[in-house]
Amino acid sequence: MSLAQERQRALQRFVTDSAFETDVRADPLAAAAAYAVHPEITQTLAQISPARVLAFQRSQRHKDSVRAGKRPSRIAR
Numbered sequence: 001m002s003l004a005q006e007r008q009r010a011l012q013r014f015v016t017d018s019a020f021e022t023d024v025r026a027d028p029l030a031a032a033a034a035y036a037v038h039p040e041i042t043q044t045l046a047q048i049s050p051a052r053v054l055a056f057q058r059s060q061r062h063k064d065s066v067r068a069g070k071r072p073s074r075i076a077r
Contacts, residue, residue: 003038010041014048015056025050 001009013020013035023031028042035042066072 003041006038007041007044010035010037010045014045015053015060021045021053 014024015021020031020035023034024042024045028046029039031037032039032042062074
C-alpha cells in the first residue's frame with residue numbers, strides 16, 4: 001500500500017472510529033504502533049481540530065440521509 005493510500009485510510013478511520021481518534025489524540029506515536037499506521041500520519045491527524053472532525057461527521061451524516069431519501073438536499077436545484 002502506498003503512503004497516500006495509507007494516509008487516506010487512516011483519515012477515514014480517524015473520522016469514523018472514535019476509539020482510533022481518541023488514541024491518536026492521546027498519543028500519536030503509540031497509536032501508530034498499535035494500529036500499524038505510519039507515525040507521521042498519526043502525528044498529522046492529531047493536529048486536526050476536534051471541531052473540524054465534528055463538522056465533517058455532521059456533513060457526512062447529512063449526505064447519507066439525503067442519499068437514503070430521508071432528508072431534502074440543502075443544495076438548491
